[in-house]
Amino acid sequence: MHFTPRGDPTIRPSGLISADTIGTSFGDSMIETATLWQLIEERASETPDANMAVDGEGREIRFGAYREACLRTARGLVGLGVGPGKVVSWMLPTRIKSMILVGALARLSAIQNPILPIYRTREVRFIANQCKPVLLVTPPEWRGFDYPTMASEIAAEHEGMKTIVVDHDLPEAEDAELPPPPALVSAAELPIRWIFYTSGTTADPKGVQHTDASLWAAAKGMSIALDMRVSDRVAFVFPFTHIGGINWLQSGLSYGCSHIIIESFAEPTTMPTLRKEGVTLGSAGTVFHEAYLSAHRRSDEKPLFPNMRAFPGGGAPKPPQLHYDLVEEMGGVGIISGYGMTEAPILTMSRFDDPSKKMAETEGKISLPDVDLRVVRDDGRVASPGEEGEFRCKGPQMFRGYLDSTLDEPAFDEHGYFHTGDLGYLDADGYCVVTGRLKDVIIRKGENIPAKEVEDLLYQHPKVADVAVIGLPDAKSGERCCAVVASKDADDPIEFEEMQAFLRSMELMVQKIPEQLELIDTIPRNPTGKILKHELRERYSS
Numbered sequence: 343m344h345f346t347p348r349g350d351p352t353i354r355p356s357g358l359i360s361a362d363t364i365g366t367s368f369g370d371s372m373i374e375t376a377t378l379w380q381l382i383e384e385r386a387s388e389t390p391d392a393n394m395a396v397d398g399e400g401r402e403i404r405f406g407a408y409r410e411a412c413l414r415t416a417r418g419l420v421g422l423g424v425g426p427g428k429v430v431s432w433m434l435p436t437r438i439k440s441m442i443l444v445g446a447l448a449r450l451s452a453i454q455n456p457i458l459p460i461y462r463t464r465e466v467r468f469i470a471n472q473c474k475p476v477l478l479v480t481p482p483e484w485r486g487f488d489y490p491t492m493a494s495e496i497a498a499e500h501e502g503m504k505t506i507v508v509d510h511d512l513p514e515a516e517d518a519e520l521p522p523p524p525a526l527v528s529a530a531e532l533p534i535r536w537i538f539y540t541s542g543t544t545a546d547p548k549g550v551q552h553t554d555a556s557l558w559a560a561a562k563g564m565s566i567a568l569d570m571r572v573s574d575r576v577a578f579v580f581p582f583t584h585i586g587g588i589n590w591l592q593s594g595l596s597y598g599c600s601h602i603i604i605e606s607f608a609e610p611t612t613m614p615t616l617r618k619e620g621v622t623l624g625s626a627g628t629v630f631h632e633a634y635l636s637a638h639r640r641s642d643e644k645p646l647f648p649n650m651r652a653f654p655g656g657g658a659p660k661p662p663q664l665h666y667d668l669v670e671e672m673g674g675v676g677i678i679s680g681y682g683m684t685e686a687p688i689l690t691m692s693r694f695d696d697p698s699k700k701m702a703e704t705e706g707k708i709s710l711p712d713v714d715l716r717v718v719r720d721d722g723r724v725a726s727p728g729e730e731g732e733f734r735c736k737g738p739q740m741f742r743g744y745l746d747s748t749l750d751e752p753a754f755d756e757h758g759y760f761h762t763g764d765l766g767y768l769d770a771d772g773y774c775v776v777t778g779r780l781k782d783v784i785i786r787k788g789e790n791i792p793a794k795e796v797e798d799l800l801y802q803h804p805k806v807a808d809v810a811v812i813g814l815p816d817a818k819s820g821e822r823c824c825a826v827v828a829s830k831d832a833d834d835p836i837e838f839e840e841m842q843a844f845l846r847s848m849e850l851m852v853q854k855i856p857e858q859l860e861l862i863d864t865i866p867r868n869p870t871g872k873i874l875k876h877e878l879r880e881r882y883s884s
Contacts, residue, residue: 372565372570372596372597373385373388373595373598374558374562374596375558376527376528376529376532376554376555377448377526377532377554378444378445378535378554378558378595379523380524381558381592381595381596382412382445382448382595383409383523385405385596385598386405386406388598389405389572390404390406390407390409391404391405392405392572392598392600393600394408394441394594394600394601395408395441395578395602396601396603396619397437397438397603397604397605398603398605398609398612398615402438403441405595405598408441408445409445411442411445412442412445412446412448412449413449413520414514414515414516415443415445415514416446416449416450417514417515417516417517417518417520418446418513418514419446419447419450419452419477419513420450420515421513421515421518422476422477422506422513423476423477423502423504424450424452424476425450425451425452426450426451426521427451427452427453427533428450428452428453428475428476428477429452429453429473429475429476429537430447430453430454430455430475430477430478430479431455431457431466431470431473431475431477431478432455432456432457432478432479432480432583433456433457433458433459433461433466433479433480433481433489433583434459434480434481434508434583435459435582435605435606436578436579436580436581436582436587436604436605437603439508439510439511439512440582440583441582442512443479443508443512444588444591448524448535448554449523449524450520451523451533451535452535453534453535453536453537454535455473455475455537455538455539455549456538456582456583456585456588457469457539458539458583458584458789459484459581459583460581460789460851460852461851462849462850462851462852463492463496463849464848464849464850464851465547465851466478466492466493466496468547469539469547469549470497470499470500471500472549472745473745474500474503475503476502476503476504477503477504477505478493478497478505478506479505479506479508480493480507480508481507481508481509482507482509489507490505490507493505493507524554529555529556532553532554533553534552534553534742535552535553535554536551536552536553536554536557536588537549537550537551537552538550538552538585538684540685540790546795548744548745548749549744549746550685550741550744551741551743551744551745552585552741552742553742555738556738556739556740557585557588557589557592557687557739558592559710559737559739560682560686560687560688560739561588561592561593561596561688562596562710563688563691563709563710564654564680564688564691564709565593565596565597566693566709567680567691567692567693567694567706567709568691568694569651569693570593570596570597570599571597571599572598572599573599573622574597574600574622575599575602575619575620575621575622575623575649576594576600576601576602576622576623576625577602577621577623577624577625577626578590578601578602578604578625579604579607579625579626579630580607580625580627580630580788584788585687586657586687589687589688602615602621604616607630613637613641613646616647617643617646617647620649621649621650622649622650622651623650623651623652623653623654624647624650624652624654625653625654625655626654626655626656626657626788627655627656627657627660627787627788628655628658628659628660628661628664628820629658629787629788629818629819631653631655631660631664631668631677632664632817632818634647634653634668634672635664635671639671645671645672645673647672650672650673650674651674651675652674652675652676652677652678652694653674653676654677654678654679655677655678655679655680656680656681656682656688656691656788657785657788657789658785658786658787658788658820658821659785660677660702661817662703663702664677665677665698665702666698666702669698675694675698675701676698677692677701678692678693678701679691679692679701679706680692680705680706681705681706681764681774681776682739683762685740685741685753685760686737686739686740686741686760686762687739688709688739689708689709689713689715689735689737689774690705690706690707690708690709690713690773690774691706691709692704692706692707693707700773704769704773704774704775705773705774705775706774707771707772707774708772710738712737712738713736713737713738713739714735714736714759715733715735715737715768715774716733716734716735716759717730717732717734717768718731718732718734718755718759719731725767725768727767727768727769727770728767728768728769728770729767730765730766730767730777731765731767732761732763732764732765733762733764733765733774733776734755734759735759735760735762736758736759736760740760763780763783764776764778764779764781765777765778766778782794782875783813784812784813784821784823785813786816786819786820786821786823786853787819787820787853788820789853791811791823791853791854793811793813794811795854796811796823796845796850796854796855796856797809797810797811799844799845799848799850800827800841800845802848803836803841803844804830805829805830805831805834805835805836806827806828806830806836807827807828807830808864808865809825809826809827809828809865810825810826810865810875811823811824811825811826811856812824812826812875812878812879812882813879814858814879814882822857822858823854823855823856823857824856824858824859824860825856825858825860826862827841827859827862828863828864828865829861832863835861836861837859838859841856841859842855842856858882865878866878
């Protein structure tokens with residue numbers, strides 16, 4: 343059953359948001375708590391009637407109603423075996439109901455495993471084998487993919503694993519007994535409550551463990567940098583299952599501001615919805631910022647978003663000129679971008695009062711005073727300002743180790759700093775500049791594509807003798823994935839459509855399938871056999 347504004351008392355139709363309404367304040371004080379559930383409770387108590395979120399269909403939910411909906415869903419989940427310490431994997435679109443599920447699982451002290459909806463059988467099976475969830479939550483068929491069939495196949499391989507399909511409905515109950523709420527302890531004592539998966543540099547995804555507090559540290563740094571306020575209306579246009587989705591949820595609860603939920607950014611209703619709802623923060627990265635600017639240039643109404651304060655971003659390189667164009671044509675302060683990763687989100691971020699040149703060309707300064715970011719040269723010495731090396735870090739937003747603990751030791755250096763694998767420098771003023779990566783990863787629209795995973799699969803094709811997968815600059819996606827192939831038979835090379843069909847048959851998720859194929863006589867290698875990928879990037883970047 344689909345929920346509608348009339349049929350669901352917790353979600354109500356939204357009206358047009360005017361500039362005057364945007365300025366209405368319920369109080370700009372930040373709520374800071376140890377657990378996500380405590381944050382939900384305190385926000386519902388302080389501003390129960392303030393708008394929490396509105397979606398593209400005009401349905402909205404307020405903070406008080408959100409808390410009650412979370413409790414009803416928590417009671418419904420108890421009957422499915424969910425409780426403290428139980429792992430629940432969920433891969434849902436960006437919807438209000440997805441936020442309710444998160445709140446319900448937080449109330450039950452469950453361990454949440456958000457999975458990107460772009461993942462397919464190969465990745466989800468690996469995650470299920472490692473996490474061993476008691477429940478796997480998916481949408482019905484969505485964007486042409488049959489999630490329930492995939493979930494059923496995987497659950498059949500695990501005794502006791504249940505699956506539920508959630509469209510716009512969640513399991514609810516009014517009288518089931520709930521366990522005690524999450525204990526209020528210090529940040530250091532909080533248990534693992536989150537497992538996010540990142541592709542990293544290996545073929546298999548890595549389970550990254552976080553607590554409510556480690557995620558909140560990232561959200562807090564982001565919120566301070568963005569000068570968050572109760573009147574903000576955030577463009578929530580990216581996957582909620584991404585670690586940034588939970589950071590934005592925490593920020594909204596902390597400051598009492600509102601999210602504009604966009605399930606599918608490509609829909610023609612997106613820009614009119616953001617305009618109607620009075621967006622003030624246009625998240626969440628280069629591909630979105632370029633789309634905003636393009637829509638603005640096509641629009642007869644200028645500025646397209648009259649209340650826009652800034653364009654938060656991160657996850658992919660940004661062209662400096664894009665920042666200047668946004669400022670000049672759309673208003674606000676431009677792009678406020680940050681640097682981080684799933685293991686340590688929001689290590690640095692620009693701020694409203696930064697010089698425009700710094701906003702355009704750097705990723706800002708450290709987000710919180712207790713973030714320790716250093717640059718280490720090839721010889722192991724700490725680099726001087728302006729000197730390139732690998733970024734290594736410590737901080738309160740640091741993850742609590744990988745689910746596969748054998749990955750922990752090589753992830754940290756002898757001083758306890760995390761190896762980010764990213765190259766760059768800190769300038770004389772302490773601003774972070776990212777110049778490249780040690781990791782062999784392509785970042786497409788903010789998502790990691792491990793080259794080795796794609797290469798290993800292509801090597802299995804009978805026409806492929808040798809292959810190198812590389813990232814090439816792309817104005818829209820940051821990088822595009824390119825496969826460079828040496829064929830076994832030059833007279834019968836693999837074709838582009840043939841390559842894509844083969845990778846789909848291997849259950850590789852669509853976003854990892856190369857968008858470009860280049861045929862070559864011989865893959866260049868050095869005397870030790872290492873592929874000279876820099877030569878290939880130079881050759882095909884044009």
